[in-house]
Amino acid sequence: MGNRRERKPTHPGELIREDLLTEIGLSQAQLARLMGVSRRTISDLVNERRRVTPDMAYRLARVFNSTPEMWLNMQQAVDLWDARAVHGSEYRKIRPVKEVIPSSVSAGGNRKSCTSPPGSGSFPGPGGHSESIPKKAKRSKNSSSWFLL
Secondary structure, rough: OOOOOOOOOOOOOHHHHHHHHHOOOHHHHHHHHHHHHOOHHHHHHHOOOOOOHHHHHHHHHHHHOOOHHHHHHHHHHHHOOOOHHHHHHHHHHOHHHHHHOOOOOOHHHOOOOOOOOOOEEEEEEEHHHHEEEEOOOOOOOOOEEEEEE
């Protein structure tokens, strides 16, 4: 299930509290004013009671001359750690499709996935052979894959 870390990733709020505010000599109230948010918002963040949202990531990036992606990646690492801690035993029970569905059924089913958009001519079919793309195709949400109907 990916990387197995031995300790929980650093929460963005801990980085702000332990390193950035002390290094710069900035109070939570001053940071809140700079970012245009309430003192409570900053307090919740630095005490790890609040997640970094995309909006907060942009604000933090502007104030600390970094990128929103850095803040969101830090938060995502914490979120994934927490999810595995809570639901890890459930996740271990989940099997990949190819382990549960025989290859003959999945190859002959009515849905196939590919990364080429409709109209591009072909896509790798079962066994790596090229197949033409049917006229009916739908892009999956938040993905570069196309599902063929």
